[in-house]
Amino acid sequence: MGFKDDIKNWTIEDIKEFHANYYQPSNAIIIVAGDIDAKTVFEQSEKYFKDIKSKPVLYPSAHQVEPKQDGAKRVELHKESEVQMIAIAYKIPNFAHPDQIALSALSELLSNGKSSILQKHLVDDKKMVNQIYGYNMENKDPSLFLFLAVCNPGVEAESVEKELLQIVEEIKSGKIDEHEVQKIKNTTKADFIFSLESASNLANLFGGYFAKGDIEPLLHYEENINKLTKEDIVEVAKKYFVPEQSTTVILRK
Incomplete structure (x- = not known):
């Protein structure tokens, strides 16, 4: 609001x-x-x-293109907080870009479910964070792939950052389980097919794409999931997880 x-x-x-x-x-x-x-x-x-007429728009929509980021950005915020938090964002294209399929799969691989990479490594094994997410935004305009972590008490955000960036580098080097990729493809297809079973879900799905201006990605969604490979996921990680195109925000007392 x-x-x-x-x-x-x-x-x-x-x-x-x-x-x-x-x-x-x-x-x-x-x-x-x-x-x-x-x-x-x-x-x-x-x-x-038909009798409800449109009126002249008082504020025509303005569209600005963000200049290309020319280096990594870091911001530190100080607020009353019992624990530290860290967010790392990378620039990615809009919802209709062909890379979004692989970016979505990468998001699933990283942080969806108990067996996801970030959950297993940073929550279960290292016990450094109590919450962590890594997800791609599918917006009308170019947006972000955002990592967000809430540290456990006594854990420094920079320590989590180091571990997180190490995981990112491992993915970029191809350290991805083929079995996990296939599992993500199966789950994603099943979720998509299930979303087509009710009229309300169908209306919401098509309405969302119409509102963003293009339904082509939706029409080819299942086909593109079927074609997705481990190599596609590695390539988008290398393409978009670029340090010079990152913004890091740390919140602490």
Whole structure:
């Protein structure tokens, strides 16, 4: 919703203006899924929505391209916290880029489930963190692959960083279990097929891709999962986990 100070300063006029600008037909997508007759749906949609007219946009959407990062960035924040936290982010492309399939698989390999690499190494074996995630963001614009860890009491964030970067380098060198890759492919396909079984899930799935402007990745999703190889995952790790394109944030007292 925004920052606290901004929200406190809102007026009724501000809220009405925001609603008028964004909540209108030119910004809307209607998704209807299920055992339906397409002709009836279009006729009913026109009947009930044709008289709702779009208004001139008060604030045309602006699109800025972030300049290429020219070196690693580090930030240290000091807040009241019982434990230290660390986040490391790497630049990745938008949701429609072909590399997103391998990036998603890499995310699964790193941090999804008890047997994932980060969970096993840093939570179970080393007992350095109590929570750790590594995931790719699939946004309309270029985004981030984000690692986020909550350290155990007494553990320095830099120690976790060292271990995490070592794991990243091992993946880039090809240290990935073929069996784990196949397991991820099987699970991902099963989850995808299951998501197509209900009308509401189907509507949400297509609606999300339509809202981001391209449904092609969705139409070829299962095919691309089938083609995914261990080498694809290693290549995206080498391509995007580049120190010069990283941003590290540490939070401590």
